[in-house]
Amino acid sequence: MVSLYNTALWKTDFRRSAAGREGTLLSKTVKQRWLWAAALLALAAFAVAMAWLHYQQLCSPGGGNDPYTSDLGQHLAFAQRGMVYSTTSLLIGPAYALGGRWGIAALLALFHLGAVAVFALGLRPAMPGWSCPARLLTSLVINFAQAVWIPRGGYWYQGTVIGTIYHNTTYIMLAPFALLAVLAFYRAWQGMSGKLDLRIWLVYIILLTLATSFKASLVFAFAPALLLLLIADLVRTRGKNLRQEVIMGCSVLPSIALCLIQANVLFADADSGMKLIFTVDFDRHAMLWGPFNEASVLGLLRSFVFVVAVGLLFGRQAWRNFRYRFSLLVFAVAMAEALFLVESGERLYHANLWWGPFICYWVFLLESVSVWLQGCTAWRSGARGGSLGVRLVLCGTALAWHIVSGICFLVLLMQGRSYNIPIETYHFLFF
Structure with a gap:
């Protein structure tokens, strides 16, 4: 009788345990479905907003102070005139032929979504336990980040270095492929200690070349940074890894060839080209970027609050990665190029070389966010040493400041304000 009773009791406990596991699994499934629904709804709303904004920009006259001003109309005009210097020119022409302005707007919205998706992919190592929709939502929120707002802080956009751009066609199309190329490089570099996986290496080359075909801003800094990295590896290994280093160094050659082709189109005028900034006479007040006037200095300071906070508060952990x-090396090279080089001729004040820091900051921001998220994971796992919680809160506050400022800026753009607007156009409380 006792044996029968124990058997019945065991069966009852087993059924309860199984029911509990099924309930937990069902709960996780429901939560996952809700997360997917929230992520897809948020991404759809974002895509609609971007398509609407870009349509308005394409309808704008395009002057610096016109409502919804942007570079989109100019790039469309270049494509219609047959001026092809970027893959962008090859895409927006057919998009316009198929759907008019809405066709281009929808195409750009897809590239915005692509940038969000690739950023979410880049967050995966820092968020291994997070589901795909959770990473997508996180990426979307971070995508809104702009330079932080401060009272009388210069201009919302001019003078700043940010990762998300709403007014330049080539940059919008560059962003997802640039980040994909860098992520592919990280995978390819893992083979440097052993044997390179040529398939991964080839994928990396294709993505880097494709990114360069949209805009040369990434490879202009990436190639010198890679050269420095390979020299350091050559010294470290004392030449024992020379074959791998040569193969990796050759990966930028197709992109450099594309840069030369693009330069022949963009610098066709006799007085056009690039020069060292201290060899050129210029009006420092007309320079929109760089340490030449108060507005641009404030713009730079407002751009790096979060990444500087991570570097200072998590520098030791970050440097191991x-x-x-x-x-950081690529971003430093891009900043050095932008600070010391300028275009000559009529393009002197166009600040086109600052697109390099923009896209490289986007890459650096991904890794800074990853370091912060890894700290959050460690804190949730029970780590409390070194005032970890305080450091996380400080960095999180800085990131939130960037995001809220970016949302305010986007609202202004959606209202028809030009991106060339001083920061006083938005008031908060008594500021």
């Missing part, structure tokens, strides 16, 4: 170190 190859991805963080390399992204």
Whole structure:
């Protein structure tokens, strides 16, 4: 009798345990479905907003102070005139032929979604336990980040270095492919300690070349940074890894060839080209970027609040990560190029070389966010040493400041304000 009773009791416990597991699994499934629904709804709303904004920009006259001003109309005009210097020219022409302005607007909205998706993919190592929709939502929120708002802080956009752009066609199309190329490089570099996986290496080359075909801003900084990295590896290995280093170095050659082709189109005028900035006479007040006037200095200071906070408060942990170190190197090279080089001729004040820091900051921001998220994961796992919680809160506050400022800026753009607007056009409380 006792044996029968124990058997019945065991069966009852087993059924309860199984029911509990099924309930937990069902709960996780429901939660996952709700997350997917929220992510897809948010992404759809974002895509609609971007398509609407870009349509308005394409309808704008395009002057610096016109409502919804942008570079979109100019790039469309270039494509219609047959001026092809970017893959963008090959895409917006057919899009316009198929759907008019809405066709281009929808195409750009897809590229915005692509940038969000690739950023979410890049967050995966820092968020291994997070589901795909959770990473997508996180990426979307971070995508809104702009330079932080401060009272009388210069201009919302001019003078700043940011990762998300709403008014330039080539940059919008560059962003997802640039980040994909860098992520592919990280995978390819893992083979440097052993044997390179040529398939991964080939994918990386294709993505880097494709990114360059939209805009040369990434490879202009990436190639010198890679050269420095390979020299350091050559010294470290004392030449024992020379074959791998040569193969990796050759990966930028197709992109450099594309840069030369693009330069022949963009710098066709006799007085056009690039010069060292201290060899050129210029009006420092007309320089929109760089340390030449108060507005541009404030713009730079407002751009790096979060990444500087992460570097100062999580520097030791961050420096152990190859991805963080390399992204910082690429960004530093891009900043040096933008600070010391300028275009000559009528393009002197166009600040086109600052697109390099923009896209490289986007890559560096990904790694800075990843470091912060890894700290959050460690805190949730019970780590409390070194005032971890305080450091996380400080960095999180800085990131939130960037995001809220970016949402305010986007609202202004959606209202028809030009991106060339001083920061006083938005007032908060008594500021």
